[in-house]
Amino acid sequence: MNESEAFRPEARQPRGFRDRFAGEVAREREMIAALSALAERYGFAPLATPALEYADALGKFLPDEDRPNEGVFAFQDDDEAWLSLRYDHTAPLARLVAQGEAPPARPLRRYAAGPVWRNEKPGPGRFREFLQFDVDTVGSEAMAADAELIAFLAEGLEAVGVPQDGFVVNLSHRKLVAGIMDAAGIPAGEDAAIRAQRLRVLRSIDKLDRLGIEGVRLLLGPGRRDESGDVTPGAGLKDSQIASIEASLGATVAFDAGGELGRTPAGREALADLEEIRLALAALGIGAERVRVTPSVVRGIEYYTGPVFEAELTHEIRGPDGAPMRFGSVASGGRYDDLVMRFTGERVPATGASVGVSRLISALTKAGEAAGAEGPVLVLAMDRAMTADYLAMVAELRGAGIPAELYLGRAGMKAQLKYADRRGSPVAVIQGGDERAKGEVTLKDLKLGAEMARSIEDNRAWREGRPAQETAARGTLVASVRAILARQREGRAP
């Protein structure tokens, strides 16, 4: 192989990993700032954990099985120990509490924000690296703790710009679903076959929102064929059992304590918990219309032991091609009383919730919310010999708190103005030989100019008219730029 055939890597990203530009990064920061402020008002304190954990600390998933990277990203450290990137903020918290490292006050109330990673197939609003904002209460059995988290999600979604009627929190309880299965006469027990059967039923129920009651019926019974012709095997239940489950799922009236759901011990326990939550939410000022009991909410994460909930946006989101897109829940949580016990054998009740910041931004952006970032004031490089003067100008502007930069490329004036346009610069500062001789600078109001350009057809007239441009004494640079910026802000808020 000669040198011209040297290896060249392909410039590309792993699937599910994204580059984010100014507008989106700004949105992320805003969202995390708003949620942090709210969390602190609720009495949660920040507590951050690292991105990497020992794999066995993260869950029952042991990476030295056949598929070490199933679900998580894992690799071996130089001492052969398996490390995993965290897939949420909750499991690392349980580890930290079990270690005895957490602040001693119980209940412990904390929040955390940051990226988490999941090794799974990406989709719309579903990434392999994404930001989560997490709140937890560790050491409390009170249903009021769960209710507070639901209230936090509801208030948090509003705080980041989702209208009150733009989302709904679906609330369920692990024991509620257990009760539904008990009522349908599906055997319970530790036997592997029995557990597998229960799991199949559980997963079928979970798909109600996506596949509808018809789809669930097929999955509970003989199985279902999808659009592409692929077949999913069913749970093979009897018609009477399917009917019983259907009746329970139908009882989604808000906090309804009657009907099928109250017939089993597990169901009654769940309903008592949910009733406590209902009362707490009312006291916290969260209207019943924003939270509804939805028994089909199961949630995948196995560590949940009690109430589980997820918030979904209610407005249909359409992609660029007009086709509706499914984003799934934008925030979720639940109670995980046994998570710390995995380490210590001691039961520590805990409950937590998190907001999917990346997914939320993705959904809101696709719903039509645009994000445009304003660029810095641009000082044109008219004459390379004057670089020091130009740098002095940007330093003055920066010193006054105005974002500013000197054009550092090699292009001519015309191209520099085009650059300013593309950066979204509000003002261009020009000082060539003419201006310098007179001790002046020329300031172009690029926002105003762009507006005026719309009504001017002829380029010559446009250029000779030199619209939206003024001359200022060099000494008044900062004040003059500030005046233009102020004018622009007023113009934008009519």
Add this chain to the structure above:
RNA sequence: GCCGCCUUAGCUCAGUCGGUUAGAGCGCCAGAUUGUGGAUCUGGAGGUCCCCCGUUCGAUCCGGGGAGGCGGUACCA
């Protein structure tokens, strides 16, 4: 993972019933306009037709395999 569809210029996509110079629109660069953004006009750059193997005188096109993208489905501790 399984199933289906797709992959041609920076982007969106035509096209070649297998034939030597592969196109459009948008974008980009330049000029008209020696120091002025937009519009207009003129010109220009830009392609391993996803990759490998096979069939063929000849493959971007046909066959096989692979990769990547999209969607469905499964899984999601």
